[in-house]
Amino acid sequence: MSAELAEPASKIELPAHIGGGGEIPTFNITLRVRRYNPEVSEEPVWEDHQLTMYGTDRVLDALHKIKWEIDGSLSFRRSCAHGVCGSDAMRINGRNRLACKTLLKDLDTAKPITVEPIKGLPVEKDLIVDMEPFFQSFREVMPFLINKGHEPTKERLQSVEDRERFDDTTKCILCAACTSSCPVFWTDGQYFGPAAIVNAHRFIFDSRDDAGDMRLEILNDKEGVWRCRTTFNCSEACPRGIQVTQAIAEVKQAILARKI
Amino acid sequence: MSTEIQTPRSGRNSSGKYSSGKIAPQYRRGTGSKGNFEMFAWLFMRLSGVVLVVLIFGHLFVNLMVGEGIHGIDFGFVAGKWADPFWQFWDLAMLWLAMLHGTNGVRTIINDYAEKDATRLWLKVVLYAATVVIVVLGTLVIFTFNPCPVVNGVQLPGGFCPAP
Numbered sequence: 106m107s108a109e110l111a112e113p114a115s116k117i118e119l120p121a122h123i124g125g126g127g128e129i130p131t132f133n134i135t136l137r138v139r140r141y142n143p144e145v146s147e148e149p150v151w152e153d154h155q156l157t158m159y160g161t162d163r164v165l166d167a168l169h170k171i172k173w174e175i176d177g178s179l180s181f182r183r184s185c186a187h188g189v190c191g192s193d194a195m196r197i198n199g200r201n202r203l204a205c206k207t208l209l210k211d212l213d214t215a216k217p218i219t220v221e222p223i224k225g226l227p228v229e230k231d232l233i234v235d236m237e238p239f240f241q242s243f244r245e246v247m248p249f250l251i252n253k254g255h256e257p258t259k260e261r262l263q264s265v266e267d268r269e270r271f272d273d274t275t276k277c278i279l280c281a282a283c284t285s286s287c288p289v290f291w292t293d294g295q296y297f298g299p300a301a302i303v304n305a306h307r308f309i310f311d312s313r314d315d316a317g318d319m320r321l322e323i324l325n326d327k328e329g330v331w332r333c334r335t336t337f338n339c340s341e342a343c344p345r346g347i348q349v350t351q352a353i354a355e356v357k358q359a360i361l362a363r364k365i
Numbered sequence: 366m367s368t369e370i371q372t373p374r375s376g377r378n379s380s381g382k383y384s385s386g387k388i389a390p391q392y393r394r395g396t397g398s399k400g401n402f403e404m405f406a407w408l409f410m411r412l413s414g415v416v417l418v419v420l421i422f423g424h425l426f427v428n429l430m431v432g433e434g435i436h437g438i439d440f441g442f443v444a445g446k447w448a449d450p451f452w453q454f455w456d457l458a459m460l461w462l463a464m465l466h467g468t469n470g471v472r473t474i475i476n477d478y479a480e481k482d483a484t485r486l487w488l489k490v491v492l493y494a495a496t497v498v499i500v501v502l503g504t505l506v507i508f509t510f511n512p513c514p515v516v517n518g519v520q521l522p523g524g525f526c527p528a529p
Contacts, residue, residue, distance in 0.1 A: 238392035
């Protein structure tokens, strides 16, 4: 019908000397995955897979390789696969991380790489946990703008400084890496958890929001901010680099300042 | 012909494991405790900690460094200190703050590590009982300490009394 469109620049084949595919080093790894299937056994088991992976591969690629080429029954969550959606938080080599942001070459490939579901939430199958308790705590802090004034006809303006005040806590992607790394949460799952407090912080310190006091009152609960033991597990686990423990400390101070 | 497909996670109330509500029962929070007890407990830990640093190092310095130092500590030394209201107050403050600080710390540890409510309850009963006994006994000793006990008109041996 019409002439073929020219190939987009990115697909033009490069001459061999410039480089390109086929030159990425490969290495062998052992991926040790915590498998759980309640229809088969109540006990989770470790399952080893020997894989040949590329230097550019992430843990998620190794999981994909298992699922797509070896054992399709392996279950895990992932959506965007690029560190934005927060679906694939898991415990890799004993640390909570996003499988899609953890390069295999950054781990010790000489030893088996362990992959487990995040701790403290009920496991449903393999690496999938029930996130409902986590989201319930998130809902309880009312993570949405509450403004008692009249609906403005234009956008709600805010100074750069006011925006900067809560910038860090806007980065949360609700992957639950922080909450499920918290030893207080592991005990009984009653603690609101770092993620809920981070998302409360995001609105408490927003100059456009009027419900900061309500949120502070919610987090003054016996399972609220006072259960934080400042172990910094959450700050270490956060794949977005949010200073979670600091945010919790700021909420504590805000509650104290309001009460005393 | 219709097949009912159960929602995988959130709505387990139809025929799934969780009969009421969406959240697994062990995660459901109580209706929430009103009041600021946890806030004051948190604040008390920090304030008492600062005061205790002063009290304890002052105590150690006076007992171990001043004068004859550790060799000067005996029954008479303690008797002499408790004859002074200043040291009575110092030791009383140290006793109460250390006991409440320590008790609150252990209470926190029980809350964090005990998984069953019954375990929590009994550990706390033991903890609070021990605290009350020690605080009451200690307070009693500080205020009723008598270096020169006399029973039925006879001085008990070992007393440090001024010569009659």
